[in-house]
Amino acid sequence: MIKIAIVTDGPYGERAYENIKEEFETEFIQLEAPVGAFIDEIEVPEDALKKLEKANIILTYVLHPDLTLELVEQLHNKVDWIIVGAWRGEGFKQQLTRFRNITAPENMCDLEENGDLVFDEFVAKFGRPIVKINCQGDKVVDVEVLRGSPCGATEFVAKDIVGRNTEGLANRAGLRIQHYPCRAPKMRLFSDDECKKEMAANMHREAFEKGLKESKE
Template sequence: MLKVAIVTDGPYGDRAFDNIKNEFDTAFIKLEQPSSMFMDDIELPEKEIKQIEDVNILITYTTHPDLTLELVERFADNVDWIIVAAWKGDGFKNQLESHDNVICPYIMCELEENGDPIFDKFTSDIGKPKVLLKLDDDKLKDIVVLRSSPCGSTTFVSEYIKEKYAGKELDKDNLPTEAGLKLQHYPCRAAKMRLFTDEECKKEMASGFHRDAFQEAITHE
């Protein structure tokens, strides 16, 4: 089974862990933020080093840039992929992505397959929302989450739609918009985690991804 490690130094990453652990063998690792001003003084605990070295996918929710850089420099040659969920500034992003197996998504629910077998195995289940509608004479029987946003908001939206339309005829014209609007009620942390972006912009992107997922599900139903 694919092994994933989620590393955090603060309040982010717990929702991703709760969601991703349902699909993959996932470890949740909490590290202390560096107290020194010098990156050379950053020391990672030996126990956590061994946990990370053994995984295929490392996801960093660390907000301290020196710690994020240390993790990338230390493990880029040991793991298949590193997904940096929290980063600040295009210069820092470019520095991190100078490693071919490091990706810094603008928002975590935009992740899609890139042709690499390991990365595609992960993003076939986690990333850009994708759902399947099961209907009986245009009445909703079930919604299958084929690919969930890392934070679990896709399930949140799907459960709302299922509860509202259970056994009822779908309003196909308005359903995608309704799904997108419902995402707005999920307490998304992406904007705060990104540190430099507008929260409404983030939520609009996440909302759009879920709207599009339900629109595609209707189109291919």
Template sequence: MIKIAIVTDGPYGERAYATIKPEFETEFIVLEPPEGTFADEVDIPEEELTKIKDADLVITYILHPDLTLDLVDAIHPEVDWIIVGAWRGEGFKNQLLSYGNVTCPENMCDLTENGNPTFDQFVAKFGRPVVRISCQGDKVVDIEVERCSPCGSTQFVAEELKGESTDNLPIKAGLKIQHYPCRAPKMRLFTDDECKKELAANFHKDAFQEALEDEK
């Protein structure tokens, strides 16, 4: 089984840790963000760095760009894959992608296989939502989550929609994301917060639409 390290410098990552831990050996590591504005003030304690390097796959929810870049630079030769869950700006994204084993998703609900065995093993369980729906007539009797968003919102939506009518079920799934609530707008991926909400909602809407079509 692969080992996961989730790294944060603030309030994000706890939901992912709670969601991922039952499936994979997972470490949750909190780093202190730099107090200054210059990259030479970044300090990653050796003890935490060793724990992070021991993982096969690292997910960062670090908001400070210098800390993100220094961490990726330090660990990329030691780990199989890195998912940067919080980033801003195409230039910064391209700088991170240049390391080769880094993914910077526009939304954590949009992770799909890329051919790397470690990454694909993770994404088999977490990423773009996949559900299976069982119905009796027009009533939903069960929803099995085959691939959950890393934050756990897919499981939340599935539980909320059991017993519902199949009428407009995909639309209901998208709307339920707003009640989780989705934290994508706070991850600083875009300048348009509504765009991120809509992305997460649409991924779930599509997943439930496909599941309904497969159930027929």
């Protein structure tokens, strides 16, 4: 089974760790953010680097761009994949993804298979939501999350709609993401907050809409 490492320098990543560790061997690593906007040299603690090197996939929720870039440059050739969950600006994204095994999704609940065995093993469990809905008549009696957002939002919505009427179900699923709450906008500095919230809401609405349609078929 693959190993996952989650690294952060701030408040993000804990929820993903709590969910991902239920499916994969997972390490949570907290780093201190560099002080100041302009840093001549970034030093990552040796013990942290050794832990990160043991992973197949690193998920970084680091907010400081210089620290993110340093981690990517030091570790991209030591691990199978690095998924950058927090980044700012398309230029920075292009700088990160110049390495073949770095991905920087718009939202962490937007991950899908890319044909790589290691990446796909992780994304089989975490990424763009897929749900299986069991209905009796017009009532939802059970929801199985086949693939969910790393933060746990999909499971949150799934529990909420059990026992509810199917009418308006998909729209409710999208709206409930706002109540989790979705943190995606806070990791996209200088971006359109509502756009990111809407993206996460739409992905969940579509997943539950598809699940409901399949349950009727």
